[in-house]
Structure formats: C-alpha cells, structure tokens
Amino acid sequence: xxxxxxxxxxxxxxxxxxxxxxxxxxxxxxxxxxxxxxxxxxxxxxxxxxxxxxxxxxxxxxxxxxxxxxxxxxxxxxxxxxxxxxxxxxxxxxxxxxxxxxxxxxxxxxxxxxxxxxxxxxx
Numbered sequence: 817x818x819x820x821x822x823x824x825x826x827x828x829x830x831x832x833x834x835x836x837x838x839x840x841x842x843x844x845x846x847x848x849x850x851x852x853x854x855x856x857x858x859x860x861x862x863x864x865x866x867x868x869x870x871x872x873x874x875x876x877x878x879x880x881x882x883x884x885x886x887x888x889x890x891x892x893x894x895x896x897x898x899x900x901x902x903x904x905x906x907x908x909x910x911x912x913x914x915x916x917x918x919x920x921x922x923x924x925x926x927x928x929x930x931x932x933x934x935x936x937x938x939x
Contacts, residue, residue: 817835817836817869817870818833818834818835818836818866818867818868818869818870819833819834819836819868819869819870819871819872819930819933820832820833820859820862820863820866820868820870820871820872821833821834821841821871821872821873821874821926821927821929821930821933822859822871822872822873822874822893822926822929823874823909823922823923823925823926823929824855824873824874824876824889824890824893825922826886826889827848827849827850828846828847828848828849828922829846829847829849829855829859829922830843830846830847830920830921830922830923830924830925830926831843831844831845831846831847831859831862831923831926832844832923832926832927832929832930833862833866833868833930834930834934836934839934841926841927841930841931843920843923843924843926843927844862844923844926845923846920846922846923847859852889852892852893852896853896855893855896856893856896856897856899859897859900860897860899860900863900863902868902869902869903870902870903870904870905871897871902871903871904871905872904872905872906872907872929872930872933873890873893873894873904873905873906873907874890874906874907874908874909874925874926874929875887875890875906875907875908875909876890876909876910877908877909877910879910881908890906894906905933907929907932907933909925909929
C-alpha cells in the first residue's frame, strides 16, 4: 500500500508518501496553493502519479483538543479529495511541526504524520 500524508495549510501544504513495505517516509515538495480547488487538483495529480492507496490528513486541533477554524478548512479539503474515491485517515497533528528544522517544516510535519500512522497501524 502507498500512503500519502498532508499537513494542510491555507497557502502551503506539506506532503510525504511511504510505501508501506519500506516504511520510510519520503518528503515531497511543499504544495503552494491559493484555494481548496487548486490544492485538491495538485493532490489529485500526486495521487495518480504515485498510485496512492490511502491518505493521511493532519487534523490541526487546538491545544485543548477542540476543533478550531483550521480544522474546518482541512475538512473542506478532505471533502474535495473524496472525489478521488480514496480512503482517508485523520490524525491529530498537534506537536508534529518541528520547532527548529533545517528543512521545510511543512514536509517534516507530513513525514511525522506518516510515522505516527505507521506506528499506530503496527500496534
């Protein structure tokens, strides 16, 4: 199974994928977008090019664990991505963005989401 994770932002989205048999997340270029439609179109291209079987989406909960406005945005993106007829998992993304990162923190967070997903799946 090939899994794509997304750390969705309103203008920049981190992306990474993993072949489950390898277990090594690979960062993709950060996706720059101006709208939900533009993001969904770019993600659809990745889904087709990489033969993605499953999506992992970071759910940006507030520190209290409650849902804020950014969660509504992620859910709107997920509804648009449902057009690809692909299964999805939401993972709490609190604390996945590194405080200091030599690389792109968006893609680092997407890789962290994949690691969490794979770890939970193996338990």
